[in-house]
Amino acid sequence: MKNEDVSMELLRVLVGFDTTSYKSNLGLIEFIQSYLTKYGIKSTLVHDESGKKANLYATIGRTDIGGVMLSGHTDVVPVKGQNWDTDPFCLTEVDDKLYGRGSADMKGFIALVLSRVPAMISTELNKPIHLAFSYDEEIGCVGVKRLLDLMEHQPVKPHCCIIGEPTSMEVVIGHKGKCSRRVQVRGHACHSGQAPFGVNAVDYAAELIVYIRQLAREKAKNGPFDKDYEVPYTTLHTGTVNGGTALNIVPNLCQFDFEIRHLYEEDPQYLLDKIKSYARDNLQVEMNSISAETGIDFETLATYPGLLTDPSSEFVFYIKQLLDNDAHSKVIFGTEGGLFQQRLGIPTLVCGPGSIDQAHKPNEYLSLEQLKKGGQFLDSLITSLTD
Numbered sequence: 192m193k194n195e196d197v198s199m200e201l202l203r204v205l206v207g208f209d210t211t212s213y214k215s216n217l218g219l220i221e222f223i224q225s226y227l228t229k230y231g232i233k234s235t236l237v238h239d240e241s242g243k244k245a246n247l248y249a250t251i252g253r254t255d256i257g258g259v260m261l262s263g264h265t266d267v268v269p270v271k272g273q274n275w276d277t278d279p280f281c282l283t284e285v286d287d288k289l290y291g292r293g294s295a296d297m298k299g300f301i302a303l304v305l306s307r308v309p310a311m312i313s314t315e316l317n318k319p320i321h322l323a324f325s326y327d328e329e330i331g332c333v334g335v336k337r338l339l340d341l342m343e344h345q346p347v348k349p350h351c352c353i354i355g356e357p358t359s360m361e362v363v364i365g366h367k368g369k370c371s372r373r374v375q376v377r378g379h380a381c382h383s384g385q386a387p388f389g390v391n392a393v394d395y396a397a398e399l400i401v402y403i404r405q406l407a408r409e410k411a412k413n414g415p416f417d418k419d420y421e422v423p424y425t426t427l428h429t430g431t432v433n434g435g436t437a438l439n440i441v442p443n444l445c446q447f448d449f450e451i452r453h454l455y456e457e458d459p460q461y462l463l464d465k466i467k468s469y470a471r472d473n474l475q476v477e478m479n480s481i482s483a484e485t486g487i488d489f490e491t492l493a494t495y496p497g498l499l500t501d502p503s504s505e506f507v508f509y510i511k512q513l514l515d516n517d518a519h520s521k522v523i524f525g526t527e528g529g530l531f532q533q534r535l536g537i538p539t540l541v542c543g544p545g546s547i548d549q550a551h552k553p554n555e556y557l558s559l560e561q562l563k564k565g566g567q568f569l570d571s572l573i574t575s576l577t578d
């Protein structure tokens with residue numbers, strides 16, 4: 192079978208596992224593990240607390256020195272509420288495009304990597320190739336943290352890492368970091384005719400949301416700025432609000448979610464601190480003066496750091512050479528790359544087949560042209576590691 196056919200068949204198998212983040216990814220991970228075993232490659236699984244999800248880590252070649260890590264997440268975003276023309280979990284080829292959930296984000300890359308395993312073991316690799324496949328990336332880079340705990344204690348770490356998120360096979364050297372929080376405003380209910388005797392949770396939530404909006408305006412005006420981004424500054428935004436039951440009741444509960452997407456060089460903690468002190472000093476004091484049981488609580492939803500790799504580094508130059516393309520950019524989406532860079536000090540860039548424009552949407556697809564391009568890149572990478 193041709194390489195393209197092998198990778199397409201592997202992609203068909205991977206898409207067939209419904210690994211939506213809230214489900215188990217074990218079927219897929221065990222498939223990859225037994226695939227690797229067939230080629231004599233040992234792999235380590237790092238499970239979550241429930242034992243229903245796992246990361247996989249493997250090294251192909253020498254184990255005494257670090258090599259290139261190829262990394263990807265195995266979970267996909269939900270298809271619920273999306274209008275698909277084909278079965279999202281059955282890879283379907285139409286007009287040179289492979290349709291299926293995860294085809295671009297990012298089972299296409301994983302399929303390509305697996306398709307090149309025979310080539311990796313049949314050549315004498317001077318430097319090893321490490322495989323790192325995670326779970327729960329789509330819900331805020333949660334799963335990979337357990338893999339990092341394991342890798343942190345390994346005597347030999349990868350020299351560099353390529354995350355195969357869909358970039359149309361262009362080199363991406365940076366993205367913003369993100370932290371998201373859930374806020375619970377606990378008020379005090381009463382008849383709306385007695386509104387001043389109650390604590391209106393919706394009103395206080397609204398005040399805090401407006402404060403977050405003010406911070407967002409300040410960031411847009413004063414920066415810092417990074418012109419490489421479509422939105423060149425740190426953004427704050429509230430995405431959902433829920434509160435109240437009836438117009439004639441002063442609401443005792445309001446919940447909202449907000450996020451900060453920050454430039455690599457900006458620490459979001461001071462923004463979080465400002466929001467928390469505003470809630471405590473300006474709102475909660477007033478709320479408590481009416482009822483002591485009221486308050487505002489913050490819960491962490493997700494936190495991951497931004498990524499920034501020096502575009503003039505040897506690593507970026509090396510990958511650009513393999514791609515025969517000197518361009519690089521920064522992207523609006525996040526990856527696990529910032530964690531590899533920050534926690535393990537591994538230079539990381541993002542480069543993978545397919546386009547982010549198709550990711551997370553109905554009728555997600557990977558073009559055959561991108562599959563081919565991704566395969567050619569891996570072939571050049573393997574050759575470069577045998578020199």
Ligand SMILES: [Zn+2]
Nearest residue numbers: 264296297356
């Ligand atoms: Zn992704």
